[in-house]
Amino acid sequence: MxxxxxxxxxxxxxxxxxxxxxxxxxxxxxxxxxxxxxxxxxxxxxxxxxxxxxxxxxxxxxxxxxxxxxxxxxxxxxxxxxxxxxxxxxxxxxxxxxxxxxxxxxxxxxxxxxxxxxxxxxxxxxxxxxxxxxxxxxxQDDMMEDNTNPFKLLSKRELEILPLVAKGYGNKEIAEKLFISVKTVEAHKSRFMDKIGLSSRPEILEYAIKKKLIEF
Incomplete structure (x- = not known):
């Protein structure tokens, strides 16, 4: 193996x-x-x-x-x-x-x-x-049918970017980490914020912790 x-x-x-x-x-x-x-x-x-x-x-x-x-x-x-x-x-x-x-x-x-x-x-x-x-x-806990599951709502790239935004990285830093353009970061960030209904980094941080996308 x-x-x-x-x-x-x-x-x-x-x-x-x-x-x-x-x-x-x-x-x-x-x-x-x-x-x-x-x-x-x-x-x-x-x-x-x-x-x-x-x-x-x-x-x-x-x-x-x-x-x-x-x-x-x-x-x-x-x-x-x-x-x-x-x-x-x-x-x-x-x-x-x-x-x-x-x-x-x-x-x-x-x-x-x-x-x-x-x-x-x-x-x-x-x-x-x-x-x-x-x-x-x-x-039959409702959690298994949670329609707010980020792994169902978000694309792979959005799942990469959201935790980095939550941790406080800027668009340029994220772009460098993921080898993509700043415009691409901004586009994905805008999309996942719309999908989840978030409007600020504190809300993104709270969501990321609640959904186990990052940890302290």
């Missing part, structure tokens, strides 16, 4: 790489420090599985990268690897294409089991989170 690891901490990347490369049936072919780099590594290496951290400040988050990678590279299975035991993170991850959700505090064997499970076509969720999914199914 060819695997990519995306985490903003080099020590974490090195540690998981050692664990995975020790397995006879697994190989880490690349690592990345944020969502944008993770996307490029998937594009370049076409791995079977990618481990994505949710929070990778100041770069693109794992949640945004999940939506883009699952859409453009459906053969690459995504496992969210995170410290957050959080219902909303779990739902957002699975809704946007992740096939696994593993806590960083889990034993090494659980991570390896998750990789083998999603590679085989199954979905793997940390045992501690399965009760959440059962309750969600039974109650």
């Amino acid at each position: 060819r695997i990519v690891i995306a985490d903003d901490h080099s020590v974490v990347r090195s540690g998981f790489s050692m664990i995975i490369n020790y397995q006879e049936d697994m190989e880490v072919v690349a690592t990345a420090g944020d969502g944008l780099e993770a996307y490029r590594m998937v594009q370049k290496y076409e791995p079977d599985v990618i481990l994505l951290d949710i929070s990778m400040p100041p770069g693109e988050s794992g949640l945004i990268a999940t939506g883009k990678i699952s859409q453009d590279f459906p053969d690459t299975k995504i496992i969210i690897l995170t410290m957050y035991d959080d219902d909303e993170y779990l739902f957002h991850s699975l809704k946007n294409g992740a096939k696994g959700y593993v806590l960083k505090s889990a034993p090494d064997e659980e991570l390896l089991d998750a990789i083998r499970s999603v590679y085989a076509g199954d979905t793997y969720v940390h045992p501690k989170m399965t009760d959440v999914l059962v309750r969600q199914f039974i109650t």
Whole structure:
């Protein structure tokens, strides 16, 4: 199995790489420090599985990268690897294409089991989170049908630009980060503000935090 690891901490990347490369049936072919780099590594290496951290400040988050990678590279299975035991993170991850959700505090064997499970076509969720999914199914929580879901409303480019605006980057800085023109940034910014009904950066920041597009 060819695997990519995306985490903003080099020590974490090195540690998981050692664990995975020790397995006879697994190989880490690349690592990345944020969502944008993770996307490029998937594009370049076409791995079977990618481990994505949710929070990778100041770069693109794992949640945004999940939506883009699952859409453009459906053969690459995504496992969210995170410290957050959080219902909303779990739902957002699975809704946007992740096939696994593993806590960083889990034993090494659980991570390896998750990789083998999603590679085989199954979905793997940390045992501690399965009760959440059962309750969600039974109650049919409105969150699963939330028509304000940014991953449904916004384009891939808008999902890239919105968190950067929320973090306070100017149009020129965003253009340089994404290798696009300032006019393109302005156009996408205007569109996502219209779609969501936002009129100021504080509102964009509030929305981005509420929808888990950025974290403190």
